[in-house]
Amino acid sequence: MRLSGRFRAALIIGGQGIRARKLRTFLSMISLFLGVLGVVAAQAGQVIAHRALVASTELGMGVDGTQQIYVQSSENTGSLVMETVAGRDDAIALLSTNAIIGEPNVRPINEGGAPLDGSGGGWGPMMNCDSAGNCVDPNEGKPSGQAIELRVTALTGDVRQFRPLRMQSGQWLDFGGAPSMAPRLVLNEAAAAGFAMYQVPAEMRFQGATANSTPRFVGVVADGNSSPQAYVRSDELLNWMPIDALTDPMYGTPELLAAPTATDFVETLRKKVEALGDENSLYINKISMDDLMPGEIKMMRWVFLGVSILVLLIGSAGILNVGLATVGERIEEFALRRAVGTPRLLLAGIVLAETLLTGLLTAMAAIGAGIAGLAAAGRLFGDREPMLQNVTFPWEAGVAGVAAGLIAGVLGGLVPAARAARIPIATVMRA
Secondary structure, rough: OOOHHHHHHHHHHHHEEEEEEHHHHHHHHHHHHHHHHHHHHHHHHHHHHHHHHHHHHHHHOOOOOEEEEEEEEOOOOOHHHHHHHHOOOOOEEEEEEEEEEEOOOOOOOOOOHHOOOOOOOOOOOOOOOOOOOOOOOOOOOOOOOEEEEEEEEEEEEOOOHOOEEEEEEOOOOOOOOOOOOEEEEEEHHHHHHHHHHOOOOEEEEEOOOOOOOOOOOEEEOOOOOOEEEEEEEHHHHHHOHHHHHHOHHOOOEEEEEEEOOHHHHHHHHHHHHHHHHOOOOEEEEOOHHHHHHHHHHHHHHHEEEEEEHHHHHHHHHHHHHHHHHHHHHHHHHHHHHHHHHOOHHHHHHHHHHHHHHHHHHHHHHHHHHHHHHHHHHHHHOOHHHHHHHHOOOOOOHHHHHHHHHHHHHHHHHHHHHHHOOOOOHHHHOOO
């Protein structure tokens, strides 16, 4: 109870001291404000830089913690995958194949789905191979024409919960309602640029499809891929081709993305795959950004930590300077308090309470400035910088700002507090 009373008294007297010396408090806050704001900016910058560093990996693989599952293709793999993932909100399947959109019976402009800007060079056609290893060119003997080849990924659900694809225009796939007979495609930016560059007929054909279909482009999305690619509902694509054609090993193995908590789904899938036979296998990879980019993330953290410590020391030096000057002016006051029985510890607590309150108030002001600055940056530069789109002020920066203000208050107040506690009672005779 005695310590609690002294602590309360130190806070009250310290608050009165701040109110009585508004100019010195303001000068201390200016010096400390820049330091704490630097800590808040450094911490927020670290979060944004980390977001930018892992953004491309998240687009191509998945967010941190996602379970990435590959199933070896076989005769019954497609049906097994579709049956297991049906009705799940925490897992989706991605089945990919190549499609050609444009004039029928012609060679596409970019055989094999190569980048249309030529950045990837000429890939050549996707060869059709049988079980004996005999491969043929499906476009052999065909003339070149107005057609574009692209990768088509059939989705059983919204992939954006695992891969944060960014809509550029139009709308994303609607997985509610009955499937359309005209497959709705969301193009990536590379494919959209290609179709803007070349005017091709709206006819889409697949290897193994029962008939050619007429696709509808409903949106454009940024997926970080330089090759043309499109996303479609799996049930709309299966209206035009059998499931076995969609899981052809020539075009890749079925991929599934599951939430970290979907352990029952993974175990069910594993048992079903094992039941198919020894020739079937399941590969599971849990995405961890720290494992994928350990060096880059560690170096980034050290750089921002060093900047935070440097600016915090600068702010602490400013409040220390003002604190020492204030104690020098109040020597008679502290000596008089000692003469009437005020303990040394309480004198030190009064000085330390002033610096702590100053640091806390400054931290609140710096955090407010950081929130306003980040919101303004998002509004002004969000259109040009994707990492600033829909960005929110990170709670880590707020915690770091409060901690920095309190630490600076302690560092800047310890020496003045110790000096105040050592003032002898005889000093009161000068007054």
